[in-house]
Amino acid sequence: MNVSLRRSGLQKDVLSLYRRALxxxxTKPPATRTKFLLFIRYTFHTNASSVTPRNVSAIEHMLRKGRRQLETYEDPSVKDCWVSDEMVAWNDSWSNNWSVKGGNNTS
Known part of the structure; x- marks a missing residue:
C-alpha cells in the first residue's frame, strides 16, 4: 500500500536534521556509535515530547539549536559523546516496551 503523506516544511526540516544526525x-568510531545513536534518539524524543506541534517558533528554535549542535558533532575531531544515566534508563525502558508490544527489536 503506497500512502503518500503530506508533510509541512517544518516536518521535513526536522526529518532532514534527524537523517543528517544518523x-x-x-562517521564515528564503531566503539562509540551506539552512544551517539542513543544521544540522538533521546534528544529528538525528549524535544518532540516537550513541545506541541502548533508551537512553530519553539520548533524553529530547536531546529536552529540542533543544527548548531550537529555541526559540532560532525567535526572529525569529535570521537565520543557523553550519555547520562537518564538516557540509558530511557533507552532500556523504551527497548523493554518495544519487545513487550511485539516489536521486532534486535538490540
Missing amino acids: RMVK
Missing part, C-alpha cells in the same frame, strides 16, 4: 553517526 548519517553523522556512521
Whole structure:
C-alpha cells in the first residue's frame, strides 16, 4: 500500500536534521556509535515530547539549536559523546516496551 503523506516544511526540516544526525553517526568510531545513536534518539524524543506541534517558533528554535549542535558533532575531531544515566534508563525502558508490544527489536 503506497500512502503518500503530506508533510509541512517544518516536518521535513526536522526529518532532514534527524537523517543528517544518523548519517553523522556512521562517521564515528564503531566503539562509540551506539552512544551517539542513543544521544540522538533521546534528544529528538525528549524535544518532540516537550513541545506541541502548533508551537512553530519553539520548533524553529530547536531546529536552529540542533543544527548548531550537529555541526559540532560532525567535526572529525569529535570521537565520543557523553550519555547520562537518564538516557540509558530511557533507552532500556523504551527497548523493554518495544519487545513487550511485539516489536521486532534486535538490540
